[in-house]
Amino acid sequence: MSIILGIETATKICSVAISDGEKLLAIKEEGGAYSHSQKLTVFIQEVLDQAGKTFKDIDAVAVSKGPGSYTGLRIGVSSAKGLCYALGIPLIAVDTLQAMAKNTPPNLPSTDGEGMPRYYTTDSQMWNLLLEKAKEHRKKPTEAEMVLWKFLRTKQLGYKFRRQHPVDRFIPDFVCIEKKLIIEVDGKIHEFQKEEDKIRTEILNENGFKVIRFKNEEVICNIDEVVSKIKAQLQSLPSGEIKRGLLFCPMIDARRMEVYTALFDENNNLVEHITAKIIDEYSFAKHLKSHKILFFGDGAEKCKEILSKHPNAIFTDSGLPSAKTVNEIAHEKFNNKEFEDVAYFEPYYLKDFIATTAKKLL
Template identity: 35%
Template structure:
């Protein structure tokens, strides 16, 4: 049996799951500002304990690699790499938007149109990718500034389900009969299970020493406004 510890910290959701052979058996998660640094290791300990396992019983560690929050990704990946190094276990990296699309399909197995997960990147910019119902990548991950012309070609021919914490702010700009918006974000480690199990079976592992998150954009330090 493949027992995989799964970590998702790309957004405001701090999420840890444990799966066996691609099925989630334990999940611990919480959503809010600045949760990851304080809670991630506690969530991992709780998941391991509730599963009745030790850290050495885990066969691999999977982490959501991005894109997403710079700080969240850094915390999640650093924690995953530290566990893999200490336990001598393989590291699996799962693309965050693919995980979200997989989660949508798990909850909507009869769906047959297109899926566009979005992660908020401030203002009218999002990180987005487009998949079909089999999770085939149709448009690769990119940073998009959304306006009324965005996704025009796809929407002219297909229904597209937009989801994630970047989707709601785009609803007014993407005003089209074929555009459907879903309130659920699907940023959860539970939706990593099948993807991580497939990667494990194919030995798709990362170099623990050199792996870096998929930030997509350089980190920009903003200066706080002076107090009046």
């Protein structure tokens, strides 16, 4: 596992988190005013103390790279670079808007019909009923499930797999939505419920999913052959049809009616490039015709009066910048060794900094 210290200072929120792999160990965040120069180093020490870690335990530092506040980004990036240089560890840069989009919860408002997130593979009522149970299952994987997950996670086979993901009325072990493939890892109890498993498979097939099963012993004792069979299935199956799902639009206030923004899909992939956009009634018109768009962030409120008239525009208070999601993205980058040059890395300001004179000095 990798211990990653995450820093988020692109907006008024000062956020620091420390994670061990995908597990969040500690987080400290506070908003309301630009006081990052006073808070950041204090927050870093606090999360280290809460997690029972020292600076020597850190494997990498992840920082929100922008766009956002010029001063906030300078403070966050300078601190991250200083730590990496002093400790001799890698620096990971994470796009601020992408991290915000990842910080939106799955139980989003008004996502019926085609606006429903594509990873909802059952109706919304059943999804909410099964979600907590699925989370509990993820916390208590079997030995065989842990072995197989090491090979499926972070798109190692070329496709995203989800653990304990609800489909119809069931919670399969592993699901690849793009390829409509379900992998079940069976313990000995399944030897006595073959009829139930047959019915379950038939229902999952009716939902368009291919189901393959492996016994615990196969996974633990012959993982290479199991992975080879999964690869063969992935290659043989066509990619599922991409439906018109919900789009995520994080917005950071860039003053007046301008915002830093981008569009992401349900899998956190970039749909429309990052830009400084002046919002008017025609903004996002092309995408709003065919998608519901969730707008959020400190720049969304001032755009609400203009954009909320469209039936496909949804606004939420969630999706604020957080070091927690910076670390989630950084974890995959760490595994892929996507590191920055500590000496030459600069924040992504998007716009040139313009110095002004304080009004009280005029």
